[in-house]
Structures are given as C-alpha cells and as structure tokens.
Amino acid sequence: MNPLFSQFLLEGRELLQTISEKLLALEKEPESQELITELFRAVHTLKGTSGLFEIPEMTNVLHSSEDLMDAVRDGRLAYSQELADRLLDAMDFVSLLFDILETGEGPDPNQIELAKELSSSLRDLIPVTDLQSGETDSQGEARDIKLPALSDLPEDVRLRALSEAGTGGVNLIVYSPDEGCFFKGEDPFYQALNIPGLLWGRVVPRTTWPPLSDLDCYRCMIDFQALSKAPRGEVLEYFRYVPNEVAIMTLSPTAQSSTADRQDERPTYATKDTGFQRDKAYETIAVQAEVLNQPEDVAYLSGRLQSVAKALSNCLSALGQDPEGLNEALAQALQGQSSQPLRDWLSAYCEQRGIELKPAKTTAPEPVLAPPTSTDTTQAPADRRPETPTTKVLKVDQAKVDRLMNLIGELVVAKNALPYLASRAENQYGVRELSREIKAQYAVINRIADEMQDAIMQVRMMPVSLVFQRFQRLVRDLSRKLNKDVELIIEGEETEADKNIIEALADPLIHIIRNSLDHGLEDRQQRQEAGKSPTGRLMISARQESDHLVIEVSDDGKGIDPAVIKQKAYERGLLTEERIDKISDREALNLIFAPGFSTAEAVTDLSGRGVGMDVVRSTIDRLGGTVHIHSEVNRGTRIRLTLPLSMAVSNVMIIESDHQIFGVPMELVVETVRVPRRAIHSIKKRQTTVMRGRVVPLIALNTLLDIPAAPIANDEDELATLVVRIGNEPVGILVDNFRETVDVILKPMPGDLGRLSFYAGTALLGDGSVLMVLNLKELFRWQFNTKD
Amino acid sequence: MAIQYKGLTAALIDIVAVEEAEGLLQWLLTNPDGAVDLSGCKHLHAAVLQVLMAGQPKVNAWPEDEGLAVWLKEAIKTR
Numbered sequence: 001m002n003p004l005f006s007q008f009l010l011e012g013r014e015l016l017q018t019i020s021e022k023l024l025a026l027e028k029e030p031e032s033q034e035l036i037t038e039l040f041r042a043v044h045t046l047k048g049t050s051g052l053f054e055i056p057e058m059t060n061v062l063h064s065s066e067d068l069m070d071a072v073r074d075g076r077l078a079y080s081q082e083l084a085d086r087l088l089d090a091m092d093f094v095s096l097l098f099d100i101l102e103t104g105e106g107p108d109p110n111q112i113e114l115a116k117e118l119s120s121s122l123r124d125l126i127p128v129t130d131l132q133s134g135e136t137d138s139q140g141e142a143r144d145i146k147l148p149a150l151s152d153l154p155e156d157v158r159l160r161a162l163s164e165a166g167t168g169g170v171n172l173i174v175y176s177p178d179e180g181c182f183f184k185g186e187d188p189f190y191q192a193l194n195i196p197g198l199l200w201g202r203v204v205p206r207t208t209w210p211p212l213s214d215l216d217c218y219r220c221m222i223d224f225q226a227l228s229k230a231p232r233g234e235v236l237e238y239f240r241y242v243p244n245e246v247a248i249m250t251l252s253p254t255a256q257s258s259t260a261d262r263q264d265e266r267p268t269y270a271t272k273d274t275g276f277q278r279d280k281a282y283e284t285i286a287v288q289a290e291v292l293n294q295p296e297d298v299a300y301l302s303g304r305l306q307s308v309a310k311a312l313s314n315c316l317s318a319l320g321q322d323p324e325g326l327n328e329a330l331a332q333a334l335q336g337q338s339s340q341p342l343r344d345w346l347s348a349y350c351e352q353r354g355i356e357l358k359p360a361k362t363t364a365p366e367p368v369l370a371p372p373t374s375t376d377t378t379q380a381p382a383d384r385r386p387e388t389p390t391t392k393v394l395k396v397d398q399a400k401v402d403r404l405m406n407l408i409g410e411l412v413v414a415k416n417a418l419p420y421l422a423s424r425a426e427n428q429y430g431v432r433e434l435s436r437e438i439k440a441q442y443a444v445i446n447r448i449a450d451e452m453q454d455a456i457m458q459v460r461m462m463p464v465s466l467v468f469q470r471f472q473r474l475v476r477d478l479s480r481k482l483n484k485d486v487e488l489i490i491e492g493e494e495t496e497a498d499k500n501i502i503e504a505l506a507d508p509l510i511h512i513i514r515n516s517l518d519h520g521l522e523d524r525q526q527r528q529e530a531g532k533s534p535t536g537r538l539m540i541s542a543r544q545e546s547d548h549l550v551i552e553v554s555d556d557g558k559g560i561d562p563a564v565i566k567q568k569a570y571e572r573g574l575l576t577e578e579r580i581d582k583i584s585d586r587e588a589l590n591l592i593f594a595p596g597f598s599t600a601e602a603v604t605d606l607s608g609r610g611v612g613m614d615v616v617r618s619t620i621d622r623l624g625g626t627v628h629i630h631s632e633v634n635r636g637t638r639i640r641l642t643l644p645l646s647m648a649v650s651n652v653m654i655i656e657s658d659h660q661i662f663g664v665p666m667e668l669v670v671e672t673v674r675v676p677r678r679a680i681h682s683i684k685k686r687q688t689t690v691m692r693g694r695v696v697p698l699i700a701l702n703t704l705l706d707i708p709a710a711p712i713a714n715d716e717d718e719l720a721t722l723v724v725r726i727g728n729e730p731v732g733i734l735v736d737n738f739r740e741t742v743d744v745i746l747k748p749m750p751g752d753l754g755r756l757s758f759y760a761g762t763a764l765l766g767d768g769s770v771l772m773v774l775n776l777k778e779l780f781r782w783q784f785n786t787k788d
Numbered sequence: 789m790a791i792q793y794k795g796l797t798a799a800l801i802d803i804v805a806v807e808e809a810e811g812l813l814q815w816l817l818t819n820p821d822g823a824v825d826l827s828g829c830k831h832l833h834a835a836v837l838q839v840l841m842a843g844q845p846k847v848n849a850w851p852e853d854e855g856l857a858v859w860l861k862e863a864i865k866t867r
Contacts, residue, residue: 182806182835189834193859202862209842212817217809217839 003465008049010393013098015046019091023084030079040069046094056241057115058097064122065090071126083125090118109233116243145176145247148225157200161227161251170199171235172249175224176206177242182218186242189224196238197230227251281315288312289346292339305333308342321353398499405456409745412449416742416766418442457498457646464542464551465493467506471513475538478517485524485534486517491541497549498646504623505551505643508616512553512639513538515613520557520637530634532556547645548625554638560631562588572597589629590727593617621777624650624667628728650746652763652773654739655722657701658709661739663763663773670725672738674718689721689732696723698732704779705758712736726780733776742766746773758782791815796822797848800829800836809835816843826851826860840864 022039026032047062065087071077093114100108153161161170173195177188192201206221228235232250239246288308298304309330316323329345418438426435468490479486521527521536528534537556542549562585569575569591575583591597595614620627625643644667652663653672673691680689680698687698698721700711711734713719721732744763748754760775791808792799793815816822816839824840827849832840841863850857 177834182833187806187833189837189859190831193831193855201859203837203841203859205841212813212843215813215839215842217813217835217842218806220834220838222834222838222841 003469005053008053009098009102010395012046012049013095014395015042016091016095016098018042019046020088023087023091026079027081027084033073036069036073036079040066040073043069055097055101056243057111058094060243061090061093061115061118061122064119068122068126076127077125086118086122086125090122093118109231109236112233112236112240112243119244145174145245147172147174147247147249153225157227160199169229169231170251171228171230171232172251173224173226173228173235174247175226175239175242176245176247177220177222177224178245179219179221181220181242181245188220188222191239192224192226194238195226195228195230196234197228199227199229201226284311284315285346288315289343292343292346294339296337296339301337301339302334305330305339305342308339309333312346323349325349401456401459405460406745408449408452408456412453412743413745413764413766415442415445415449417768418445418766420767460499460646461496462499462502463493464495464497464502464505464549466502467509468493468540468542470506471509471540474510474513475517478514482517483523484517484521484536486521486536486538489537489539489541491539492543495542495544495549496645497643501549501623501643501646504619505641508619508641509540509551509553511613511616513540516553516555516557516637520555520559522558526558530558544645545642549643549645551641551643552638553641554636556636559633559635559637560589560592560629561633565589565591569594569597586728589631592629593627624665626667626725626728650763650773651741651743652746652771653722653741654771655701655720655735656737656739657705657711657735658707659736661769661771662701663744663771664722664724664776665760665773666741668724668726668776670723670730673721673723673732674714674716675721675732677713677717677719680719687734691723691730691732694730696730696732698734699783700734702734704733704783724776726777731780742771744771744773797825798822798845799825799827800832802828802830804829804832804836806833806835809833809839812836813839813843816845821846823848825849826857829856831856837863 019039019042022035022042026035026039029035043062043066047059047066050058050062068077068083068087072079072083077083093111097111100111161172175188175192175195177186177191178184181188189203192203195201201224203222203224206223209215209221230238232248235246235248236243288311291304291308294304309326313323313326316326325345326349329341332341333339419442422435422438422442425431425438471490472488475486475488516538521538522530522532524534527536539554540551541554542551544550565588566575566580566583569588570577570580574591574594574597592613593616597613617627620641620643623643625641628640628642629637630640631637651666653666653669654661654663656662675689675698680687682688683695688695689698690696701707702709702711711719714737720735720737722735722738723730723732725731742763742765744765746761746763748761749756749759753759757778758775760773763771763773765771790801790804791812792801796819798812798815823846825848829851830853837860840860844864847860847864850861
C-alpha cells in the first residue's frame with residue numbers, strides 16, 4: 001500500500017470521526033452555525049482527498065453530503081433528525097468503504113448501488129429549486145432514467161434478449177449521459193460501445209431534435225440503450241464513475257439482484273405481475289430443496305416429505321408445469337424414510353428443464369436464492385458492515401508522547417543520582433556493602449531506563465520518506481520551469497529519525513534542491529557541450545550512521561567554482577581583499593552558507609535572492625547537526641547533512657573553568673588533550689599550537705565568556721585543551737579541567753534567559769546541580785564577528 | 789484532419805474527435821444536401837454522432853467496422 005494511501009486511510013477515519021461527532025453535537029444545538037460550518041469543512045476535505053484515489057463511490061456520496069450540508073449552511077434547508085440520520089448513514093457507508101479499502105479488495109457491485117441510493121436519498125432532501133437553478137454541478141445528481149418498455153425494442157432484439165436470458169440473464173441498460181458530459185472529456189458513445197458483454201445497442205435522441213440551426217452540439221442530447229449479458233455487477237462497475245446516469249434492469253424471471261444472476265431459470269420474460277408470482281414459486285421450490293437437505297433423523301420425516309412433495313406439486317402447477325414422476329419419488333422416499341429420492345427427482349427435474357437449482361448437498365445447505373440486496377433501504381448500511389477490522393495504528397496526541405518522553409528523561413537524570421549516593425555511602429558513612437548494593441540496583445535501573453528511552457524514541461521515529469515524498473513533485477515542477485531534464489533518485493527513504501528532526505528537515509532540503517536545480521544542473525545544451533548525458537542526475541539519499549542521520553543531496557552539475565565564490569563574496573563585502581588569496585578552496589565553498597550570499601547572475605523566482613543556504617546552515621545548527629559541502633567544477637556538488645537521530649537526550653561533556661562547570665555538546669568535541677605551555681605559540685596576537693602537523697588556533701574559554709581569569713595549568717604546566725570542530729575547522733579551547741560526560745535532558749533557558757544565545761540550554765545533574773550547556777557555535781560567531 | 793470536406797461530401801476518417809462536431813454542424817447547415825462518407829471512420833465522438841442524428845444527412849458509405857455500422861445505421865436513418 002503506498003504511503004499516501006495509508007495516510008489517507010488514517011486521516012480519513014479521523015475526519016469521519018470528527019464528522020460523526022459534529023453531527024451528534026449538532027443534534028443538541030441544531031442552530032449552531034459554527035458546528036455546521038465545521039461539519040461542512042470536514043466533509044469537504046474528506047471528499048477532496050477521496051478524489052485523489054479511485055473510489056468514485058465514496059466521492060459521490062460525500063459530494064451529495066457536501067451539497068446537503070451546503071444547503072443547511074446557507075439556510076436553504078433546516079437541520080432535521082432525518083437529515084442527520086441520512087448523513088450518519090452516509091458516513092457509515094464511507095466507513096464501510098474504508099474497511100474494504102483497507103483489505104485491499106476491489107469495488108463490490110453492491111457498494112456501487114448502495115452509493116447511488118445513498119447519494120440520491122441525500123439529494124432528495126435538498127430543496128428542488130436548488131437543483132434546477134443549474135448552479136450545482138450535476139455530478140452525482142440523482143436523475144430519473146426511464147427504462148424503455150420491452151415492447152419498444154425491435155422484435156428481433158427482444159427475441160434475442162429472451163433467448164439469452166434463458167442461458168444466463170440479460171441486463172437492459174439505459175445510459176443517459178449528463179448534458180454537460182462532453183465538457184468533462186467523456187465520450188458516451190465510446191463508453192456505450194464498450195459495455196461489457198454487449199449484445200445489442202442503439203442510440204436514441206432524448207427529445208425530438210430541434211431545427212439544426214438551434215442545435216447545441218456540445219450539449220449531450222442522446223441516450224443509449226443496450227443489452228448486455230454481463231452480470232449486473234460487472235455493468236455497474238463499468239459505469240461506476242457515472243452511477244446516476246445509468247439504469248439497469250435484469251431481464252429474467254427471478255433475479256432481482258446481481259448475485260442471483262446465475263440462477264435465472266426461465267427463458268421467458270414475464271410481465272411484472274406474473275413475474276412476481278413466478279419469483280414466489282421459484283423461491284418456494286428453493287426452500288423445499290433446502291428442507292430436503294435438512295438432517296433426516298427426525299420423527300416427523302414422513303410428514304415433512306409429504307409436505308415438500310405437496311408444495312413442489314403446487315408450485316409447478318402454478319408455473320404451468322407438469323410435476324411428472326413426483327408421486328413416485330415421494331412413495332420411494334416414504335418407503336426408504338429418506339429425502340434422497342425426492343432430492344434426486346428435484347435435481348433431475350430442474351436439470352431437464354434447464355432450471356438451475358443448486359445441487360443438493362449433504363453439508364450445510366446454502367440458500368439457493370440470494371437474499372434481497374440493496375433495494376432494501378430500511379436496513380441501515382451499518383448493519384451490513386462485516387466485522388470491523390481493528391486498526392493497528394494508535395493515534396496519540398504528540399503532547400502525550402512528549403510528556404512521557406520528558407518523564408523518562410527525568411528518570412534518566414534521576415538515576416544518575418544513585419552513583420553519587422553510592423559513593424557517599426562508601427566515603428562518608430563507610431558502609432561499603434550498602435554502596436555495592438546501590439551500585440547493583442543502579443545497574444538494573446540504568447538498563448531499564450535505557451530501554452525505556454529507546455522505546456519512546458521508537459515511538460517518535462518517522463521515516464524520512466515523509467519529507468522526501470514531496471520532492472518528486474518539486475523536482476518535476478522546477479525542472480519543467482527551468483527547462484532542464486532532471487532525473488531524481490531517492491535512496492534510503494525508510495531511514496527513520498525523530499519526528500522533530502524529520503519535520504525540520506523539509507525547508508533546508510527544499511532550499512538545497514532548488515539550488516541544485518537552479519545553479520548546479522545545467523540545461524540540455526550545456527550538458528551536451530560538457531560531454532555529459534543530457535539528463536541531469538539529482539540524488540537524495542538518507543542513511544543512518546551510528547547514532548546520526550546522514551542526508552546527502554548530490555548532483556552531477558557544473559559544480560561550484562571557488563574562484564567565483566571568492567569573487568562574489570568580495571563583491572558582497574563578505575570577504576576582505578587581503579583574505580581572498582588566503583582562504584582555501586574549502587573555506588571558500590563554505591562561504592555560500594554566509595548570510596546574504598548569492599551567486600545567481602539573475603534573480604529567479606526559484607533561488608538567488610541571497611537567502612537559502614544560510615537558512616540551511618542555521619536550521620541544521622539548531623537541530624544540532626552539521627553541513628558539509630563538497631564540490632568539483634564540472635563534476636557536481638554534494639551537500640551532506642549530519643543530524644542526530646533524536647534530540648531528546650544529549651550527551652554533553654562537563655568542563656571546568658574558573659571554578660565553574662559548563663557543558664559542551666559531545667558532537668562538537670573532537671578530542672581532549674593537554675598542551676604544554678611551551679608548545680603554544682603566538683601568531684599575530686593569537687595563540688596557536690601544532691597538532692599532528694596542523695596549526696590549531698587556541699582560545700581560552702575565559703576569554704570567550706569574558707571571565708577575567710587566566711586558564712589554570714596542571715602541575716606539569718600543561719593546559720587542558722578541548723578540541724572542537726567549529727564550521728569544519730578544529731579549534732582548541734583552553735579550560736581548567738575536564739570532567740566526565742553525561743546524558744542530560746537539555747531544557748531551553750526559561751523566560752528572558754532564552755535570548756542568551758550563548759547557551760544551548762540547561763540540564764539538571766545527578767547531584768541536583770544545574771549545568772549550563774554552551775552553544776559554542778554562537779559563542780565563536782559572536783567572538784569573531786565583533787572582535788575581528 | 790478527421791473530417792475532409794470535398795464539395796458536397798464530408799468524409800469522416802479514422803477517429804473523429806469531439807472538436808469536429810461544431811465544424812460538421814456548420815457544414816451541414818450550409819450544405820443541407822451534403823452527404824457523409826463514413827467508410828474510413830473507425831470511431832466518432834458522441835457529440836459528432838449527435839450532429840449526424842440531428843442532421844440526418846445522406847450517408848454515401850457506412851463504416852467498414854460492422855459493429856460501428858450497426859449503431860450508426862440505426863441512429864442515422866437515411867433519407
């Protein structure tokens with residue numbers, strides 16, 4: 001089942017639920033305009049979405065409901081109990097359709113007829129003037145279609161119909177297309193010619209023709225009459241998109257329902273009255289056949305056999321047939337105290353006359369004639385519903401899940417208090433035994449808490465396909481607009497990540513894709529000149545790498561030329577003249593993420609307004625992820641987004657500086673080293689050191705935070721250096737000391753403190769103290785923007 | 789072109805689409821004695837059929853396709 005469809009099933013049921021609730025609420029306050037409007041909106045939405053799929057029955061019924069609601073909303077019709085009943089019936093039917101859709105089965109002819117009935121019963125309530133005003137479109141509108149009298153048909157056709165009816169039933173069809181059908185792209189003649197099992201057909205004018213000069217050739221004025229030997233259900237299905245434009249009559253003595261088609265026995269067509277009698281007679285015979293199939297170990301078997309024989313004899317006489325051999329069979333049956341002789345006689349008799357009664361079975365008897373179906377309107381559709389399949393998906397308010405997640409998060413933090421307690425038990429109170437037991441208990445709680453955390457993460461996990469889905473359309477539309485041929489390849493759609501992350505990804509990805517299409521991929525001609533295949537390739541892939549989600553968007557376009565970037569950055573004042581030559585190509589590429597940078601020659605409506613890539617960078621930063629860009633001129637560009645799978649629990653490292661502790665998100669930390677003071681060199685007033693042959697700038701955390709204190713070295717005169725990666729470049733932060741890493745629930749700073757962007761948030765530690773977690777990226781940005 | 793108008797004959801060729809109805813109607817109005825040649829016709833849109841039914845022109849030749857011809861012969865009663 002495609003994801004769009006399963007989403008529809010889920011949302012549809014939800015809407016249905018809303019509709020039912022609103023309808024019931026409306027019963028209490030029928031005057032509420034608000035409720036009616038909401039109801040209308042819900043029905044309208046459901047109808048709209050149903051139109052995306054091939055379920056005309058649902059769309060038709062909803063369309064009628066919508067029209068009815070519209071009449072109520074406009075005050076043309078007063079709300080009534082009956083109206084609510086019919087609407088609820090209609091919704092039950094829609095719900096039934098959902099059940100059927102969920103099983104993945106095709107349409108059932110019964111549903112098509114039921115839809116038609118419901119539709120017209122809803123429309124019956126709409127004041128007539130509305131329908132005649134011609135304003136409502138005629139889709140689903142109930143119309144009276146008259147079947148021609150059989151005597152109106154040509155003689156040879158009638159005979160043919162009758163003889164065919166004997167072999168399997170014939171349907172007389174009148175197809176009366178809507179007057180405006182030509183404008184909907186329909187060709188009723190084609191439709192009529194292709195009626196399944198078509199035996200005969202003709203086209204007749206609906207009225208007498210006006211003078212040719214007055215003829216409106218685009219208003220359909222013709223009806224089609226046809227005979228088909230296909231079962232009624234098949235014909236109905238064939239016309240399922242225009243159920244109100246056809247009338248079908250099954251020409252056979254008994255059958256009135258689609259399922260009874262094959263049991264039509266009589267090769268003659270009878271008028272209505274005798275047909276009714278005949279129906280009764282055959283029905284009675286069928287009942288007798290059933291009776292004969294009952295278990296025989298009853299005391300009154302003789303009586304039963306006699307009564308069956310009598311009934312059969314009467315029925316056959318009524319039908320004008322001679323029950324020859326019946327009495328002999330009865331005698332045999334009475335003698336042998338068995339139903340078998342009568343059963344044999346009945347089946348032989350039926351066979352001989354071409355009457356198709358089901359052969360007698362000794363197992364549970366099946367009803368020989370089908371029960372009356374859809375014409376019975378007294379029976380609510382709900383009663384017809386098979387056992388409701390229970391949906392396995394539970395829809396839960398996100399707030400509830402979030403609450404659970406917060407609680408689990410707190411549990412994770414609370415359990416961290418146990419090791420403190422253990423060490424206190426040992427060191428402060430000297431009870432070693434207790435300390436060990438606390439530690440053992442801690443291990444258990446730790447394991448459970450971890451699993452709970454994992455479980456709640458799973459609940460919040462969603463596949464990236466939710467976001468990727470819309471890209472096919474985006475790429476298709478944009479490539480058309482830009483007149484470029486683009487092939488979109490999507491990989492790893494099933495990769496999952498936290499809902500918040502997935503949802504926040506949409507915008508950055510759209511920016512990246514637009515950029516690729518607009519600036520990256522060349523048009524057909526340019527590509528051919530560059531010796532590439534004329535169709536550009538855009539690939540979006542997602543995968544999980546340890547506890548990160550990695551999304552790559554790559555194209556095989558013209559790539560990004562660092563020289564061009566440098567030039568543009570200079571023109572836009574993002575780069576000073578002296579730095580142009582100094583910065584590496586890699587650094588130059590990263591300039592495209594700078595605010596206010598745009599390389600497009602002309603501003604298009606797609607991209608090139610100088611916003612976009614900086615939005616990407618900041619969004620990804622906010623999610624705690626990183627952006628990498630790799631580009632080769634003429635080979636293409638690859639942008640890689642690395643994101644945490646989930647945002648709930650963060651792993652932070654605790655550092656100490658000036659007797660305070662701070663947290664640093666672990667994903668930024670590259671390594672921790674102790675750098676001897678003599679290995680620190682000053683270059684242009686900046687402290688640096690060399691690590692593995694690479695110059696790494698150093699800055700004291702105290703400087704970053706404006707704390708007037710120098711970093712404290714250890715006994716060997718080494719400075720604790722936390723190497724972090726800021727914008728792909730390593731930077732050493734001098735601190736006083738390192739502490740452990742902990743899992744914390746990062747909470748945003750409350751109130752006005754939230755505006756302090758230097759802090760990512762706060763977290764509660766196991767010993768009850770508060771840890772301030774630094775937002776190093778912001779700190780550095782501020783540091784270099786203001787002091788450079 | 790799905791309808792070729794030659795003098796007093798309109799030849800319906802291949803599949804005659806809905807757009808042709810208007811033209812055929814105009815042609816029948818200006819040429820009330822015009823005749824149609826359906827021999828090359830494989831299908832005609834209901835709108836075109838309707839014009840033929842209303843106009844009842846002379847039919848010089850019926851479609852080769854027997855199935856289609858039966859419907860048309862019934863619908864367009866030749867004068």
